[in-house]
Amino acid sequence: MALPSEAREPLSVDAEKGEALLKIDSRVFSRDAVLRALYWLSRDLYSAVSLSDDQQHFVVRLRLKQPAPTLENPKPPDLQTLVAEFQTALVDSELRVQIQKETAGVRELILAKAFSEAGVLEDAPPETYEDPVLASHPRERTTSLLKILS
């Protein structure tokens, strides 16, 4: 069972037969992260999410879709394993939410630049090109680079 390196995931697991109840600190994990982590587990688990009365926790109920072995599927997934997967997925999902929040603007800019006309959205080069002779000889300006640029 892989728990995150820091014990910053205050959740309680009440595992019953095929069912689990988790409390997830809503100050540490966002709603988005919880829902995304649950999305991937929906292959094997039914889930229900609500907010606790004191608004401090998400209450997540999990139930195995297939609690007992059947002829078609003799080895159903183990609840403990899935809960551990969920814990890891939760941390990763929260990181993803963070990354997307921080980078959404830049991403839009990159895509806008990618599909704009050539030159329209391009960055200008950093300002100086430091020709020491140019700096001290104003006469140079008429025949050098600036003549082309103007």
Place this chain on the structure above:
Amino acid sequence: MRLVTAGVPISLGRAVVGIVSTHPVAATERGKRILVTHNLDGTDLTGYRGILTTADKSAARFHVPVVHKVREIDHLLDGYIVALEPTTGFVRTVYRPDSEHNILFATERCNSNCLMCSQPPQDRDDADGLTARNLELIELLDPPPNYLCITGGEPTLLGQRLLTLIAALRDKLPSTTVHMLSNGRLFAWPEFTQAFAEVGHPSFSIGIPLYSDLATAHDYVVQARGAFDQTIMGLHQLARWGQRIEIRVVLHALTTRRLAQLAEFIYRNLTFVDHIALMGLETIGYTPRNLDRLWIDPKDYQAELLDAVEILRLRGMNVSIYNHQLCVLDRSLWKFAKKSISDWKNIYLDECNGCGMRDHCGGFFQWATKLHSAHIHAIHC
């Protein structure tokens, strides 16, 4: 090999560029020629573009440009082209038809200051004079050479004059392939790159150095903040205009550690480059001053070099290794080693006597006598 000498100028009002003639020629042939001789007595000097002599002609008066008391002239062969400088009396060989390594020297100025620069920059206003000299040289090149290299300093600092030079090459020497060495930084300005591309030279490539996948490391090596950013932008502007580009990497202690990462960086970000040249260090110019930061025995970076070449070749990028001796190169890299050192600075060492691979090996820079790998040895086949 001697490429510069000096004498005392007489009636040399402006710089003169002309073709060496070691014997007098008919009057109709003198207009482009510089008569080079120890003895002027009795020679009709009318119509020559200039005269070079070792003799002392202080008492004489001339109506053609003369440089006398020249220190040496025996290195000046027929067909060579020389430039005579009026105030200093310098006599520079600017073209040798028997060489593959002729250059057009654009300027001594540079906007970078690389720790290992083999031609340290001078902040001298030389652009007009050198451009005039180069344009005259181009006029004199017949038959056209296969290859010319524009170098400096930083040629792009010439601005419009560089474009004039390239246009002259295009018009007068269309069959000559031209390679230009540049740090590429000014090509970050799109208008400049466009103007450059629109000159439309038919066979032009640019060699641009890149020393790291990290801006901080590259900028440190070239001693200019913002250089990496400008170079990358410049490379992309050049690619937009379909220019032929070679990336050059000088291998030393500051560039070999992340060589594999640089190789990968070039592939993903500069996929369009035609060639990558991995080059041995020249221990001349600034290098001796910065030796403690730069020196690493080439034998000691063979693993990194192998890695980088494997990365680039897997991806189908063209790679060559320049300025390395075969005895220090990993044997599997021999196929990439080229004989790259210009003839005028190319030597072999005593250790090379009896080496079975000598004919295939590029040898050394002439300053390598002072410093070279501790592992040079003759290979017995």
Place this chain on the structure above:
Amino acid sequence: MARQFFSPEAYGTKISTYQLLPFRFTRLNGREILVNECGEFLFAPVGTVESLVGRKLDTTSDLYASLRSRQFVTDHSSSAHLDLLATKYRTKHEFLLGSTKLHIFVVTLKCDHSCLYCQVSRQTAEHDEYDMSYRTAEKSVDLMMGSPSEEVTLELQGGESLLAFEKVKFIVGLAKEKAAGLGKNLQIVLTTNLANVNDEILDFLKKESILVSTSLDGPAYIHNANRPRPGNNSHEITVQNIDRCRAVLGQDRVSALMTTTRLSLQHPIEIIDEYVRLGFHSVFLRPISPYGFAIRTAKKIGYETDAFLEFYKKGLAHILELNRNGYFISEVYTKILLTKILTPHGTGYVDLQSPAGAGFNVLIYNYDGDVYVSDESRMLAEMGDTTFRIGNVHRHSRRELFKGEPFVSLMDAYCNQSLPGCSDCAFQSYCGSDPIFNYATQGDPVGHRATSAFCKRNMEVIKHIFGLLAEGDPVTLRILWGWLTNRDQKEMSEELPA
């Protein structure tokens, strides 16, 4: 004036803060894989993303340096080079340029085979009621040439295309004439079971420089079981006629594709060996199509996905071994994914693109003039569901096809960048979107990733490939890069360090 030299610190080596650039990540085999917006990846120790986001990463470390140079983060030491990212992003999406490039003409439904997996053929057709009419062909060619792209690929298919040879000749002639007039570069592929090939046909194919694509499901016992015909000799005839085609058209002008059935899944090695025996240098390990005369249940699809993944891994291992032993043969699906993972380029393979290739990059012109965005949507129509028939060549212009309700209704599901499950998937840049598949197997174009066979299959294959890359076996890497750069191992050893 003597110039001064400055120390490294003057060039911004002290980095106190950094900003994230867009990226996605996952865990695999004890490591983290980070993938940036352009599909460039980095293997990193577990915990890297957490310390990166939490601003605890050591900015003097090599790891930070690699994250910086590979554009996962940026800082004040130099430009973020967003234009560089934009250029790379655009390069990855160059397949969008010019819109539809692949045009599949179903020239007839007539066929002499009864392949197990086929949904469309009509064995009992008497006359030409299931052939494309000349009028429909004209309209279809017009529509095809209305696509902006200068590169046009015309693929003739059926039923069995050669059973409507007269129509084939007409379409080829008309298409070439129109392409020449518009300055377009036309490539023509004929998909055929080769059973009806004769000298006249071969001469025509040669004269018109047409590429041939045929079906080869494996050795005779698999091929014939999958592809029954009167006399049950499909394999024998196919092999014979592959030889005939090669003799007339050239060795590399004939390619083969397999269609995979339950039987096929049990014999990856034998199928591949048959391709080798017949001198093919590429094989496409294709999954079972979920489209059948009855759409399979979720459970069956699940089982088949697992069985396919077994088939694929075994097959790929065998193919790599063949390459190691000196026979150049590439696996097409792996090569497509490797192109996306390892190179700056995207792919022209319409089934693994985002935005989905259906319509944007491929259009199907049915014998009756109906237009579909993919072969699968045509098969759905054959089974009674015309939801994704976007129009008809006789009634709609190209613009009307793309602006009609059927196509527009698919749009929301076209980009995996915005699909649930895909939007933060590490492998988003390498994968694609298939709204028709989602609709057919899960009931709506958006689909449900956690139970999607498309997702599972692609994710597992991508993970398998990353496993190979992580192992980093030099010989394997040479083989894979040999596929990408079209060099066999002999050439590789000559062109790489010995």
